[in-house]
Amino acid sequence: MPLRHDFATAICPFILVLQLGCAKPTQDEATETKEVSGEIRLAKRSAMPSQTVFEVDLPQALADGLANSGVLEPADWKKVFHIHAETANGFDWRELPPVQGSYRLTNNRLVFESLFSLQAGVNYHAVFNLSKAKQLIGGKTADRLAEMKHSDVIEATLRLERPRAKPETIVSQVYPTANSLPENLLKFYLHFSAPMSQGKVYNHIHLLNARNEKIDLPFLELDEELWNPDGTRLTILFDPGRIKSGLLPREQDGPVLREGNSYTLKIDATWTDANGAPLKHGFTKFFVVTAPDVQMPSPAQWKITAPDAGSTNPLTLDFPEPLDHALLQRLVWVEDAGNRAVEGQVHVGDDERQWAFVLGKAWKVGDYQIMIGTSLEDLAGNNVSRPFEVDRVQRPEDEFIPNYVTLDFKIRN
């Protein structure tokens, strides 16, 4: 006869007790439960409220016996009190190994704390086996317990209710932002407003041709998804084997993007964020493809606009072509005449054709230089020191490549 235990929800309002069964319940046992409540419940750990633990009340004699049994190994405890997560359809929880965690005895309660926090929405089946507990302690205490009337096995199915996750996360931007992109475009950066779920990203990202048909395998599907540390930016690469000259993938299938055609990058709304909520809405980016870009970015061709001394206007660099959004943030900075880095804010705009540096205070008269890491790339992976692919017939040896190149400018009155 299943018993209902509402008190658990009183302790933890977010806990749902699905059902709790006590084997062979009797009238005597009902009396007994005043002393031996015979319940398994979830409780918040007082020292760490975010951590939920499983508890079962023990008869006083049993608690004393266990406490005096010396050091018990987790394997011993596991026989007495084990918790199984319902992890997947098609598997009975009894077939699955128990959740790993630690055990302790506190105030006549046996407490199990899982190694990792419980997952909301998962059913946990907890089993307490009194006979096994008796075997652990042995001796007179066990004899005394044997005379007591209560259930041998207590089971409960417990669950933390999953807070309803609202779809709030969006694709906040995709770089490059231009709608005209070279045939040998190497990558997209997808920016999200909140951390996203990881692991199966390529199921949610599609490239469509002008007839809205999905293009097969346009991207390099890496097991190691290229996220930023926060999980809010994903880098996706076009298959370099279909960009680089002379390789079999390109010979067989040609480049993914073809000059003159138009495409749509599509991100499904069904992609869930890290909280399990789908995106608020999907995202599409339409673009047309231009000729391949095989030229290296050339800082000598960049236009520097330096503010006047005393001004708080930004220092700007304008490029004849869009450059890589992420690398512009990291690989271009300003140093003063003493080679000290000048602190300020970088803003990339004009479809990544402009880099602006805001000092946040008035510029002082002096000589400065803009430092440019030679790893800075354009949209086709050509960097400041070498093109995406070097034709060794035409360029037999690399000259010495510095890590940085510089552009000088002056702040004048």
Added chain:
Amino acid sequence: MGLFAASLATIFVLTTDAAPYQNGDVKLQSIGPLATGPDGVLFVSDPKAACIIAIKTAVKPSDNTSGNFKVEGLNAKVAAVLGASVDQVRIIDLAVDASSQTAYLSVIRGQGASANAAVVSVRPSGEIHVLSLKNVQHAVAELSNAPADQETGTGRRRRNQRMESITDIAFVKGKLIVAGLSNEEFSSTLRTIPFPFEGSQKGTGVRIFHGAHGRYETSSPVRTFVSYDIGGDPYILAAYTCTPLVKIPMVELKPGSNVVGETIAELGNRNRPLDMIVYKKNGKQYLLMANSSRGVMKITTEKLGNYKGITEKVSGGGTEGVPYETVSDWTEVHQLAELDSQHALVVRGVDGDNLNLEAVRLP
């Protein structure tokens, strides 16, 4: 977790001991590929913290060589031990300690800020445990990350978004080799780190390039690799992001050098290598490579030694380069590791939904 980077710096103690292990807790910020080394050492990569941790595992030698190793529903069972639903658990990599017949899996549980990284051990009996990282003997090698250092140098406080995924690690002749792939620039370094880790020495980076047909050369990140010998000389056989198989002599992996890998096989489009192992049978060395769409390929390494590389364009479709055979009954293999002289251990399953871990006889 945010404190980990700081704590790493403090717990790495330089000692004169040949194996400068220390006792303490290991806290993983993230987890990537694994590798096993001598004497029960397990190398665990942590891409977010940009480090490799060598953990001295306390496992007992096993004489199980029967190939009797099968765990059905591996992902469901690993999820069960971690107390999570199977869709919240990602198995990243498999490594095997052959002497103890223990399989290790690097696993990520959950998503976002609440995600946990774990190493899970699996025994031939099917026992699955999360490896305790509390008070373990370990040593840490931090990976040099020049762009991040550069960011600090600029004095700007903007958080660095760059991260280098660790695509593969392996222990080869006293050195740990680490391949990485940046989420920003399209280039990569292959690092070699002497083990035991020495003081604060960071991995020596070698820039890797790929030459196609002796003519077109690109930076080319390495996706997976394996080491093998040709006439006693160690080589790396690497699968690049742009092409399947490239040969690099280990001797070329010198600090600061630029290495151009030579294509020895192109295996066609719509196919990516997932994992590789090298083994010996009847006195011959073989390479096995699991692929995303072409099953498992078996190649004799002695042919790799003589192979001159592809210097002409491949035409007419199909595959080119070293000859190979497809092992037809090894299907849906995602991970490969050598279990013993007779068996490989594989993680296999359709679409990654229901994975099995099983020993299979080496072909």
